[in-house]
Amino acid sequence: MAARREPELGRRGLAITGLGTFTGARVAERLLESDAAPRIVALDLRLPRRLEGRVRFHRVDLTEPTADSLVAEILDKEGCEALLHAAFFSDPNPDLELSHELEVVGALHVMNAAAAAGLRKLVVASTAQVYGPHPDNPGYLSETHPLRPQRDAHALRDRAEMEGLLRIFGQRHREMCVTSLRPAWIMGPSIDSSLTRRFEAQRVVTLLGYDPLLQFLHEDDWIDAVELALERDAPGALNLAGDGVLPLSTLLRLAGKSVLPVPHPLLYRLTQLESLARTGDLPAAFYDHLRFGWLVDTRRAREELGFEPLYTSQEAWMSFVVARKLRGYR
Amino acid sequence: MSERGRRAGGPPPEALAELRASVRALREELEQRFGVGDSEEPDPGPAGELAEAEAALGADVESLGPELAAEALAVPSPRGGLFEQLRESVRARLEEIDVVKLYEALRERIAIPSAGDISAEVDDFGLDLRYLARARRWLDWLYDRWWRVEVTGEEAIPDAPRVLFVANSAGILPWDALMIAHAIERAHPTHGRPRALVADWIATLPFSQSRLARLGAVRACAENAERLLAQDHWVIAFPEGQKGALKPFRERYRLQRFARGGFVSLAVRLRAVLVPVAVIGSEEVHPILFEPRILRRLLGVPVPVTPTFPLLGPLGLMPLPSRWRIRFGEPIWFDEVPVERAADPLYVNRTRELVRGAIQNLLDEELPLRRSVFA
Numbered sequence: 001m002a003a004r005r006e007p008e009l010g011r012r013g014l015a016i017t018g019l020g021t022f023t024g025a026r027v028a029e030r031l032l033e034s035d036a037a038p039r040i041v042a043l044d045l046r047l048p049r050r051l052e053g054r055v056r057f058h059r060v061d062l063t064e065p066t067a068d069s070l071v072a073e074i075l076d077k078e079g080c081e082a083l084l085h086a087a088f089f090s091d092p093n094p095d096l097e098l099s100h101e102l103e104v105v106g107a108l109h110v111m112n113a114a115a116a117a118g119l120r121k122l123v124v125a126s127t128a129q130v131y132g133p134h135p136d137n138p139g140y141l142s143e144t145h146p147l148r149p150q151r152d153a154h155a156l157r158d159r160a161e162m163e164g165l166l167r168i169f170g171q172r173h174r175e176m177c178v179t180s181l182r183p184a185w186i187m188g189p190s191i192d193s194s195l196t197r198r199f200e201a202q203r204v205v206t207l208l209g210y211d212p213l214l215q216f217l218h219e220d221d222w223i224d225a226v227e228l229a230l231e232r233d234a235p236g237a238l239n240l241a242g243d244g245v246l247p248l249s250t251l252l253r254l255a256g257k258s259v260l261p262v263p264h265p266l267l268y269r270l271t272q273l274e275s276l277a278r279t280g281d282l283p284a285a286f287y288d289h290l291r292f293g294w295l296v297d298t299r300r301a302r303e304e305l306g307f308e309p310l311y312t313s314q315e316a317w318m319s320f321v322v323a324r325k326l327r328g329y330r
Numbered sequence: 331m332s333e334r335g336r337r338a339g340g341p342p343p344e345a346l347a348e349l350r351a352s353v354r355a356l357r358e359e360l361e362q363r364f365g366v367g368d369s370e371e372p373d374p375g376p377a378g379e380l381a382e383a384e385a386a387l388g389a390d391v392e393s394l395g396p397e398l399a400a401e402a403l404a405v406p407s408p409r410g411g412l413f414e415q416l417r418e419s420v421r422a423r424l425e426e427i428d429v430v431k432l433y434e435a436l437r438e439r440i441a442i443p444s445a446g447d448i449s450a451e452v453d454d455f456g457l458d459l460r461y462l463a464r465a466r467r468w469l470d471w472l473y474d475r476w477w478r479v480e481v482t483g484e485e486a487i488p489d490a491p492r493v494l495f496v497a498n499s500a501g502i503l504p505w506d507a508l509m510i511a512h513a514i515e516r517a518h519p520t521h522g523r524p525r526a527l528v529a530d531w532i533a534t535l536p537f538s539q540s541r542l543a544r545l546g547a548v549r550a551c552a553e554n555a556e557r558l559l560a561q562d563h564w565v566i567a568f569p570e571g572q573k574g575a576l577k578p579f580r581e582r583y584r585l586q587r588f589a590r591g592g593f594v595s596l597a598v599r600l601r602a603v604l605v606p607v608a609v610i611g612s613e614e615v616h617p618i619l620f621e622p623r624i625l626r627r628l629l630g631v632p633v634p635v636t637p638t639f640p641l642l643g644p645l646g647l648m649p650l651p652s653r654w655r656i657r658f659g660e661p662i663w664f665d666e667v668p669v670e671r672a673a674d675p676l677y678v679n680r681t682r683e684l685v686r687g688a689i690q691n692l693l694d695e696e697l698p699l700r701r702s703v704f705a
Contacts, residue, residue, distance in 0.1 A: 135534035138553035139455055209536025213456050213543075247456060247540060264536075292534065 013039040013080040017110055018087030020044050022191055023125045026223045027084060028055060041078045043071060062087055062106030071113035082121035082230055085110050091194035092155035094280035103158035111169045121177045123229045128182040128239055130160045133292040140297035143237040153285035170235060177233045181225060184241035184296055187316040188219030189323030200324055204252055208261040210291045213245040218311035225307050234304040239296035242313040248290055255321040264291060456543035465545060473512050476651050477611060483658035484517035491562045492602035496593060496685055498585055499568035499575055500613035502634055504528045505649055507547060510566050510607060513656045524564040527555060529572050531631050552592050559600045567593050576621050576634055582613035583693045591682030595672040597664055604662040606685055608692035611654030614703050652703050657692050
């Protein structure tokens with residue numbers, strides 16, 4: 001376990017792209033709470049009201065063709081040392097072109113700007129879903145496993161493409177610490193994503209005959225991990241997940257939800273669901289995650305980042321369930 | 331005005347007459363059927379007559395027997411006819427039988443683990459101890475009664491932290507894996523449930539996958555085997571892989587090619603002890619006639635054809651009750667082998683063939699010892 005170094009961010013600035021996302025906003029709030037808070041430079045389309053006056057805000061649209069030089073200019077002017085790239089769609093966006101522009105080209109702009117401004121560190125909030133759920137996945141996926149997003153999942157395909165670019169970028173810029181964080185499904189009392197909405201329903205659609213093991217990462221652990229990655233140097237990709245796994249059926253039973261098992265050929269052919277989900281993907285893109293295993297091996301994050309999740313997968317799940325239940329009783 | 335007066339005074343006379351007639355008819359019917367009736371003259375008032383009829387009805391029913399009578403009288407409308415009352419009483423009896431309790435008792439009897447038996451704790455690969463405990467009676471029955479497994483050589487199993495069992499495989503469903511695990515567990519009850527590595531296509535088969543995982547089966551791949559051994563689990567491997575599971579009946583007990591010998595390099599690297607295992611009887615459980623390639627291409631999974639499957643549908647997957655023998659061979663230690671040899675393909679290949687030869691020898695020794703397949 002690496003020794004906990006004195007954060008050097010206090011002296012110089014930390015840039016966060018995508019401050020409006022769950023990750024961006026939470027990390028900013030967490031850092032502002034500490035005494036040695038760094039100067040936070042926010043790059044986004046709009047500033048969250050809660051953070052007004054506490055961060056230096058610059059309006060940047062990463063999908064613009066010249067966004068890279070604009071970002072580089074801001075980073076240089078503000079004297080930033082590190083950058084957290086969290087400007088991703090939290091849910092698969094039905095606008096495939098815009099999605100690609102932001103997820104891949106936007107990230108590329110950020111990488112190039114980071115190199116031009118001579119940053120010391122770049123942390124990217126990716127996802128463990130880029131490995132893809134496949135029948136021939138090993139029980140636990142290590143960071144060296146090839147990324148195989150499914151053909152139907154455009155958002156994951158874009159994310160995997162971005163990861164590929166990031167890997168090449170990291171190899172080219174050895175002087176910079178480039179970290180990609182790959183969390184399992186993030187669960188918790190306050191996070192709201194297409195994933196949590198799927199599990200909020202009283203009746204959850206599952207695939208008949210399939211009961212994969214799942215793992216979750218608690219939202220607080222996720223913010224901890226991002227903070228750790230900004231503090232310590234652990235270049236490369238890092239899988240993040242809570243300890244322990246549970247079968248989907250057990251999770252739903254613990255949550256007191258009823259299940260609606262549907263044969264997978266039928267579910268995959270229900271094109272109606274495609275428009276209902278508003279993701280632009282076929283239902284298979286999501287439901288494969290409830291069919292095949294895609295557990296990640298978190299040893300590297302433990303050893304190189306010293307990341308110890310406070311919540312197990314089950315606790316993360318239950319905190320989500322309990323919070324939603326209480327909200328229902330309001 | 332007159333109409334209003336009639337309504338206020340009570341039921342219309344024609345309706346009253348009708349009622350009287352029906353009560354009389356009912357009474358006559360009762361008298362005819364049971365030969366019991368009251369000979370007293372009826373009261374002139376309609377209310378009195380009705381009450382009398384009711385009382386008579388009660389007396390008649392009581393003569394049927396105290397139990398049935400109580401039930402019949404408990405029915406709110408005694409005017410509904412005798413048959414209806416009897417039907418009601420039968421229905422009440424039926425309702426007394428608790429279907430849920432009956433089902434529970436039945437389930438207790440045959441000990442089939444249900445979804446309610448899952449626990450909130452599973453290990454890394456989904457082994458569920460509660461589910462396993464529940465399934466144990468069932469597995470015991472298969473082991474002792476159905477296949478009458480005889481075990482030899484189990485005293486040779488070393489008490490090492492990491493043991494890799496290598497066995498011949500056969501059958502559409504991994505019954506052999508379950509039975510070997512059972513045999514090992516009985517010989518070494520303290521070392522926990524051995525984990526069996528099962529072929530890919532079984533590990534992803536709907537329905538069977540989740541159940542097998544709860545019983546300790548894991549998809550066979552190098553990463554999984556390494557993780558399990560590193561956690562000091564005992565592991566059962568079937569290096570014949572899919573070739574072994576789908577080999578035709580005429581090639582039974584002829585070991586197929588062992589994949590790439592990943593199990594050897596794994597044992598060398600992780601200092602595990604290799605134990606060859608020969609299973610006799612498992613290859614007759616699902617006698618595979620042939621495996622049509624067209625079906626595999628169409629469905630994406632291999633579909634073996636046995637005398638009963640797919641002819642009889644899922645029922646055809648019932649394993650045949652052959653008599654089994656499980657023989658554990660002499661363990662092979664790699665303590666003195668330098669770890670670098672794990673990456674030496676020639677050494678790995680040689681050792682792999684050595685193990686294969688050992689298992690084939692065990693099979694050849696054991697086969698003549700049994701008198702018949704099923705007896």
